[in-house]
Amino acid sequence: MNTTIMLFLLQDGITNGAIYALLGLALVLVFAVTRVILIPQGEFVTYGALSYAMLATGQVPGTAKLAAAMGVVAFGLDLFDARRSLRLKRVLRAFALNIALPAMILALTYGLAGPKTPIGVNIALSLLIVAAIGLFLYRIAFQPIAHTSVLVLLIASVGCHLALQGLGLVFFGAEGLRGPALSNTALTIGPLRFTGQSLAVYGLTIAFIVALWLFFGFTLMGKALRATAVNRLGARLIGIRTTLSGQIAFLLASLIGAISGILIVPITTLYYDTGFLIGLKGFIAAIIGGLVSYPLTAIAALLVGSVEAFSSFYASNFKEVIVFTLILPVLVLRSLAAPAVEEEKD
Amino acid sequence: MNQRAPLIIFALVMAAIPFIPGVPPFWIVLLNNIGLAALVAMGLVLLTGVGGLTSFGQAAFCGFGAYTTAVLTTAYGFSPWLTLPLSLLVSGIAAVLLGIVTVRLSGHYLPLGTIAWGIGLFYLFSKLEFLGRNDGISGIPPLSIGSFRMLDPGTIYFAIWVAVLVSALLTMNLLDSRTGRAIRALRRGHIAGEAFGVQTPRAKLLVFIYAAVLAGLSGWLYAHFQRAANPTPFGAQAGIEYLFIAVVGGAGYVWGAVLGAGIVVILKEILQSYLPYIFGGQSQLETIVFGILLVVLLQFAPTGVWPWLMSRLPIKSGRKTPDTSLPLAARERAPASAAVLLQIEKARKQFGGVIAVNDVSFDVRSREIVALIGPNGAGKSTTFNLITGVLTTTGGTISVLGHKVDNAPPQEVVKLGVARTFQHVKLVPDMTVLENVAIGAHLRGFAGAISSMFRLDRADEAKLLAEAARQIERVGLGDQIDQLAGSLSLGQQRIVEIARALCVDPLLLLLDEPAAGLRHMEKQRLAALLRQLRDGGMSVLLVEHDMGFVMDLADRVVVLDFGTKIAEGTPDAIKTNPDVIKAYLGATA
Numbered sequence: 001m002n003t004t005i006m007l008f009l010l011q012d013g014i015t016n017g018a019i020y021a022l023l024g025l026a027l028v029l030v031f032a033v034t035r036v037i038l039i040p041q042g043e044f045v046t047y048g049a050l051s052y053a054m055l056a057t058g059q060v061p062g063t064a065k066l067a068a069a070m071g072v073v074a075f076g077l078d079l080f081d082a083r084r085s086l087r088l089k090r091v092l093r094a095f096a097l098n099i100a101l102p103a104m105i106l107a108l109t110y111g112l113a114g115p116k117t118p119i120g121v122n123i124a125l126s127l128l129i130v131a132a133i134g135l136f137l138y139r140i141a142f143q144p145i146a147h148t149s150v151l152v153l154l155i156a157s158v159g160c161h162l163a164l165q166g167l168g169l170v171f172f173g174a175e176g177l178r179g180p181a182l183s184n185t186a187l188t189i190g191p192l193r194f195t196g197q198s199l200a201v202y203g204l205t206i207a208f209i210v211a212l213w214l215f216f217g218f219t220l221m222g223k224a225l226r227a228t229a230v231n232r233l234g235a236r237l238i239g240i241r242t243t244l245s246g247q248i249a250f251l252l253a254s255l256i257g258a259i260s261g262i263l264i265v266p267i268t269t270l271y272y273d274t275g276f277l278i279g280l281k282g283f284i285a286a287i288i289g290g291l292v293s294y295p296l297t298a299i300a301a302l303l304v305g306s307v308e309a310f311s312s313f314y315a316s317n318f319k320e321v322i323v324f325t326l327i328l329p330v331l332v333l334r335s336l337a338a339p340a341v342e343e344e345k346d
Numbered sequence: 347m348n349q350r351a352p353l354i355i356f357a358l359v360m361a362a363i364p365f366i367p368g369v370p371p372f373w374i375v376l377l378n379n380i381g382l383a384a385l386v387a388m389g390l391v392l393l394t395g396v397g398g399l400t401s402f403g404q405a406a407f408c409g410f411g412a413y414t415t416a417v418l419t420t421a422y423g424f425s426p427w428l429t430l431p432l433s434l435l436v437s438g439i440a441a442v443l444l445g446i447v448t449v450r451l452s453g454h455y456l457p458l459g460t461i462a463w464g465i466g467l468f469y470l471f472s473k474l475e476f477l478g479r480n481d482g483i484s485g486i487p488p489l490s491i492g493s494f495r496m497l498d499p500g501t502i503y504f505a506i507w508v509a510v511l512v513s514a515l516l517t518m519n520l521l522d523s524r525t526g527r528a529i530r531a532l533r534r535g536h537i538a539g540e541a542f543g544v545q546t547p548r549a550k551l552l553v554f555i556y557a558a559v560l561a562g563l564s565g566w567l568y569a570h571f572q573r574a575a576n577p578t579p580f581g582a583q584a585g586i587e588y589l590f591i592a593v594v595g596g597a598g599y600v601w602g603a604v605l606g607a608g609i610v611v612i613l614k615e616i617l618q619s620y621l622p623y624i625f626g627g628q629s630q631l632e633t634i635v636f637g638i639l640l641v642v643l644l645q646f647a648p649t650g651v652w653p654w655l656m657s658r659l660p661i662k663s664g665r666k667t668p669d670t671s672l673p674l675a676a677r678e679r680a681p682a683s684a685a686v687l688l689q690i691e692k693a694r695k696q697f698g699g700v701i702a703v704n705d706v707s708f709d710v711r712s713r714e715i716v717a718l719i720g721p722n723g724a725g726k727s728t729t730f731n732l733i734t735g736v737l738t739t740t741g742g743t744i745s746v747l748g749h750k751v752d753n754a755p756p757q758e759v760v761k762l763g764v765a766r767t768f769q770h771v772k773l774v775p776d777m778t779v780l781e782n783v784a785i786g787a788h789l790r791g792f793a794g795a796i797s798s799m800f801r802l803d804r805a806d807e808a809k810l811l812a813e814a815a816r817q818i819e820r821v822g823l824g825d826q827i828d829q830l831a832g833s834l835s836l837g838q839q840r841i842v843e844i845a846r847a848l849c850v851d852p853l854l855l856l857l858d859e860p861a862a863g864l865r866h867m868e869k870q871r872l873a874a875l876l877r878q879l880r881d882g883g884m885s886v887l888l889v890e891h892d893m894g895f896v897m898d899l900a901d902r903v904v905v906l907d908f909g910t911k912i913a914e915g916t917p918d919a920i921k922t923n924p925d926v927i928k929a930y931l932g933a934t935a
Contacts, residue, residue, distance in 0.1 A: 037458065145644060148644075148648055151400050152644055155589065156644045158589075159590075162633050163634045164637070166631065276582075280461065280462070280465060283461070284462060287458050287462075318473055320466065320469040321469045321473065323466075325463065327466075328447050328462075328463065331448060334455065
């Protein structure tokens with residue numbers, strides 16, 4: 001093997017790994033706050049990427065309508081929950097969040113979408129749409145069962161994944177899409193050429209890791225979110241609004257997912273169902289990181305990306321097999337290292 | 347035999363269906379699919395619903411079963427019947443390998459791990475040359491008996507449903523046995539089971555293998571039903587669907603698996619055939635509806651349809667009361683001269699910088715009630731956990747009858763005759779009082795999983811249940827014997843724990859706050875019981891906050907404060923000890 005090939009593979013691996021790191025971080029974030037293992041994280045990626053790609057061709061993506069529709073359901077749920085104390089202020093607040101906000105996003109999308117819309121606007125619109133979907137997804141599917149076991153949440157999560165993936169096919173069709181690059185600048189160091197796109201991937205990943213680490217380690221809100229994960233009742237008793245924590249976690253996760261999607265859609269063609277596999281590779285990183293550590297997750301993601309790049313070069317047929325069995329030795333180590341802690345379940 | 351009646355009726359109905367004139371052949375295909383899915387889901391019921399181990403990877407085990415027979419029958423000309431044991435064996439071996447890696451993982455790691463290897467194996471099936479890559483293997487011979495070949499769906503129907511019924515029967519037999527109780531206790535954590543000798547990792551591996559073998563059986567049948575095997579039905583999506591079936595039907599119930607398979611397979615069929623008419627030709631709409639239905643279902647019935655259905659039927663399951671006259675061999679008692687039962691010397695436990703137990707020494711002699719008291723956080727429960735092997739000591743020695751136990755696992759400690767109760771009650775709430783108490787006698791029975799499945803364990807089982815019933819009678823809960831443990835008051839649950847500990851036939855009984863939550867009369871009855879046990883030759887070490895109860899009952903009192911022993915003596919001496927008064931009241935008296 002020559003050094004140039006190795007460097008190329010490494011570069012490829014790190015770029016992919018950075019995306020997995022972002023997703024791994026989002027998964028850790030959601031799990032740490034809500035105990036939901038967010039299988040639909042991959043759908044956030046494809047929704048973000050494909051909405052962006054469709055906007056770039058001047059079309060209005062169906063996701064904007066989905067956000068509005070989910071808002072209506074969320075509004076209905078809010079009204080139903082508040083039926084015993086239906087005060088005007090409360091109704092108005094629910095209306096603003098669930099009806100007015102997605103309606104505004106939908107209107108903006110229709111108003112701004114066109115073949116000449118600048119890239120920045122398209123990115124902003126895609127992010128808004130997916131963030132709204134993430135927020136409402138928590139409200140509709142997870143908030144009513146937030147107190148149940150990890151298993152029930154996991155299965156609900158699988159249900160969301162199935163529904164969202166099916167909707168993805170309806171919105172984007174079975175054909176793959178590619179989006180325009182964020183910037184065309186490039187940088188050459190030795191034999192390696194760094195595109196502006198890959199530099200953006202590195203920069204954003206590092207920024208997110210640092211930001212999340214600071215947020216959860218050093219701010220009151222971050223600590224409140226972590227407290228919610230450990231003990232919902234206890235967190236409520238000391239005045240933390242657990243519902244809000246869940247919403248913030250899903251909002252962040254959907255944003256991170258959409259950003260990852262927008263970052264990779266200029267590099268690779270994405271299909272409506274690509275997100276699942278990408279998300280799962282993020283999972284592997286998150287599991288290696290023990291679902292708690294952000295830096296460890298990021299390092300593990302880079303490892304997953306590199307292993308993937310090298311195995312696609314040497315044994316491309318078995319790329320996925322190698323990547324997914326990578327998890328087994330890690331699990332063995334984890335199970336040997338972890339003390340047997342008694343869990344109070346149900 | 348009336349417990350068997352519904353099963354026999356069900357079997358007869360299933361056997362009659364193909365002979366009803368006018369039943370469309372397509373229905374039979376659907377029923378075949380239901381049966382195949384039910385087999386996998388039944389394994390999941392045991393694994394997930396009962397054992398608390400979630401697996402998204404069962405479809406891969408179907409793959410092992412299907413590909414084993416596919417390769418052996420097409421490439422090597424094996425007879426399908428010969429490949430049946432081999433298919434099950436391959437699935438079982440795969441389960442052992444994956445199980446050793448995964449079952450020790452707690453909570454959420456397990457489902458995630460199973461998703462990962464489920465996908466990995468799917469890609470492996472679709473890439474390996476000798477498995478035919480993505481095209482798979484076709485031309486698998488049909489099952490045949492003599493010259494009768496099961497070529498059409500209507501004949502293999504019988505093979506599939508016989509497999510379902512036999513598996514259901516064996517699974518229910520397994521659950522209703524000594525091993526079954528150990529499996530059913532897994533979901534509530536491992537400490538309680540281990541305190542009575544259950545080898546938790548082994549029990550987990552057992553259900554993992556069992557579920558995999560059922561999935562392998564389903565795969566084997568699938569291969570001979572379709573006469574072909576390709577990777578698609580063994581992928582992650584299918585693995586998710588099997589879990590879905592188990593949850594829909596009721597993850598804790600064997601028949602829930604069959605019901606769930608019926609609901610899901612039929613629903614999918616309806617969605618696939620009618621949705622395109624309603625919404626135009628869009629494909630994959632059924633996935634959307636499917637996903638949404640799943641989310642909605644979980645919000646309304648998180649325990650599934652089967653228990654919901656059962657609670658609406660007027661049938662009450664009759665239970666035989668155990669024959670309490672059956673004797674169970676008693677523990678071999680050490681010669682009465684062994685004066686010191688439990689010897690604790692400078693036992694120490696540190697959690698990081700916190701010293702929970704600081705060089706504590708005391709002993710418990712035979713036929714003695716010793717009380718361990720002290721303010722909250724004094725290290726009493728930690729001392730209990732050190733004695734019973736739940737925690738390992740940082741220093742010092744603990745010995746029972748001269749055997750050092752300070753770093754022995756709980757299963758070894760209980761073998762020496764040390765039984766305990768827990769401060770936070772650790773019963774299985776959805777098991778009856780009788781079944782919970784019988785877990786205490788786990789080490790006094792010998793029947794294994796296989797003999798339980800084939801009902802060869804009945805003599806052993808009857809003795810265990812008789813012993814459990816005797817101990818329940820002894821603690822005065824005879825009227826509650828068939829109630830679910832979770833429905834009792836907290837005080838009664840503590841008493842159930844005592845009965846469970848008595849089932850060990852212990853020399854030393856460790857009771858962690860047994861009187862908490864009891865009313866005055868109940869406390870008096872408990873005190874009388876403990877005295878009677880002592881007079882019968884047992885020793886008792888108890889942690890208790892009710893001073894009236896302790897001082898009245900104990901022969902000797904040991905006082906801990908902040909992990910350190912501050913006093914030891916007779917109740918009267920302790921009552922007037924200035925250090926003790928200071929520790930409790932915080933001021934010099």
